[in-house]
Amino acid sequence: MSFITRGFTGRRRSGPPGRLPPGQHDVGSDFPVLSAGPVPYTKTDDWDFAVQGQVDEVRRWTWEEFRQLPRTPITVDIHCVTSWSKFDTEWEGVSLDTLLEDVETTAEYVLAYCDGGYTTNLPLEDLLDNQAWVVDTYDGEPLADEHGGPARLLVPHLYLWKSAKWVRGLVLNLVDEPGFWETFGYHNYGDPWKEQRYAGD
Ligand SMILES: Nc1nc2c(c(=O)[nH]1)N[C@H]1C(S)=C(S)[C@@H](COP(=O)(O)O)O[C@H]1N2
Numbered sequence: 001m002s003f004i005t006r007g008f009t010g011r012r013r014s015g016p017p018g019r020l021p022p023g024q025h026d027v028g029s030d031f032p033v034l035s036a037g038p039v040p041y042t043k044t045d046d047w048d049f050a051v052q053g054q055v056d057e058v059r060r061w062t063w064e065e066f067r068q069l070p071r072t073p074i075t076v077d078i079h080c081v082t083s084w085s086k087f088d089t090e091w092e093g094v095s096l097d098t099l100l101e102d103v104e105t106t107a108e109y110v111l112a113y114c115d116g117g118y119t120t121n122l123p124l125e126d127l128l129d130n131q132a133w134v135v136d137t138y139d140g141e142p143l144a145d146e147h148g149g150p151a152r153l154l155v156p157h158l159y160l161w162k163s164a165k166w167v168r169g170l171v172l173n174l175v176d177e178p179g180f181w182e183t184f185g186y187h188n189y190g191d192p193w194k195e196q197r198y199a200g201d
């Protein structure tokens, strides 16, 4: 990342021009917690991750198996629909390309589900090609309970409500099924650059 000094440009920038989507502000070092319900506190012994629905065969990983999968470090900007953005957040986890590698499906939609009952829907193609991960560390530490530990989805090109905390699996669907916030009037897709906050945006 490159910085442009204040003296040089006459105004302060946190990063490259155009880095902040419309209507967003930079929270800096804060990391707000936004949860629709209580933290579920699932122990890793009781945790698994499944890919099911319209698939040739259900895939399931225990915590131990998940931890053996190829891992990648990820540094990304994240954008919450409540208007905060956070630059250069650092995570580590498993790419959805890895988790969906051998899955045969005609599905085009995914419903991610979580401990605690939260769900969110996405097009399957938005989870592929290095765009989405199941992460279990933040800033070099195990993911904190309130931020989705032991593991959460990370889909940084969409508003952060799509990054399901305490995620336990994906259901691949032929027909799009709205998730929790999508049912309550949030945009079905949620592109921060198009400011798709609410249905109709
Ligand atoms: N399971 C679950 N995942 C969730 C939520 C939730 O309430 N439950 N909230 C979403 C919303 S609206 C946002 S903005 C982000 C917040 O992530 P954070 O608490 O780590 O900042 O998590 C998303 N994932």
Ligand SMILES: [Mo]
Pocket (backbone or CB within 6 Å): 034, 080, 081, 082, 160, 161
């Ligand atoms: Mo949010």
